Amino acid sequence: MAVFRCFKFLCLVAIFNEVVQTQATNANASLPVVIWHGMGDSCCNPLSMGSIKNMVEDLIPGVYVKSLMIGSNVLSDMMNGFLMNANDQVTDVCKQLAADPKLQGGYNSMGFSQGGQFLRAVAQRCPTPRMHNLISFGGQHQGVFGFPRCPGENSTICNYVRDLLNLGAYNDFVQSFLCQAEYWHDPLNEELYRNKSVFLADINQENVVNPAYKANLQKLNRLVLVKFGKDTMVDPKESEWFGFYKPGQSKVKYKLEESPLYTQDKLGLKAMNEAGKIKFLESPTDHLQFTDEFFKSNILQYLK
DSSP, rough: OOHHHHHHHHHHHHHHHHHHHHHHHHHOOOEEEEEEEEEETTTOOTTHHHHHHHOOOHHHOOOEEEEOOOOSHHHHHHHHHSSOOOOHHHHHHHHHHOGGGGGTEEEEEEEHHHHHHHHHHHHHHHOOOOEEEEEEESSTTTTSOOOOOOOSSSSHHHHHHHHHHHTTTTOHHHTTTTTGGGGBBOOOOOHHHHHHHEEEEEEESSSOOOHHHHHTTTTEEEEEEEEETOOOSSSSSGGGGEEEEEOSSSSSOOOOOSSSHHHHSSHHHHHHHHHTTTEEEEEEETTTTTOHHHHHIIIIIGGG
């Protein structure tokens, strides 16, 4: 009987130790990472998002990385980055995140180029599951006023996009499906932008302040904004830090702190910045051309 009690005690100790070890492992486990690619790219390009995904998995063993696909295959994913309404894309991603059991405990996110402002829209509109950190690589948070260089390998689609923007970025038909038009910001006609932009004007609280957008964005632990100092794609590159052209012209620029979005704290950015929750980083390179060392030294800490 004494031997049995001893065996039972040892079993209970073993089970207890296993539970404690499992809880400790879970507590120390890194949150999943969600990635959203930019214009002209796709979820799984081995030279871009595929490489980023592999690097994160190598640097954080065991981490779950979800590279978002908008559509049923890689080709449709790439095309939808041009020709699908940004609001519909955000809705699709919100559904993907809510349906993924591995994300229900929360996640960190990385948005590349337009994926940066799209993931910000996710943070503002879809607080469940919770986004903890948002890292925006070259995201155009105040929009763009130029299309100097189109990425990707499809010159035909790039020329088509340019033609549509020339037709009129704020044309109702163009606004209905061309996502680049939906974050087009014309400083020469701010009223037209505010009245016609179906995406950027909404998430930047240009017309109506949505209290939920402000409350949800402030749930982030960190908003990391990466600007590319030699960016030849984003015009103006200051948009990557929420800067833009002052109204009525296209030469003099303002900083985030000088914008009504900040001074009136429409989105909570002032409160976040004063609380140390916004990190401004700059890579001295062209658009998205950061090095592995830059990533390890500056970004990795926000994914662990």
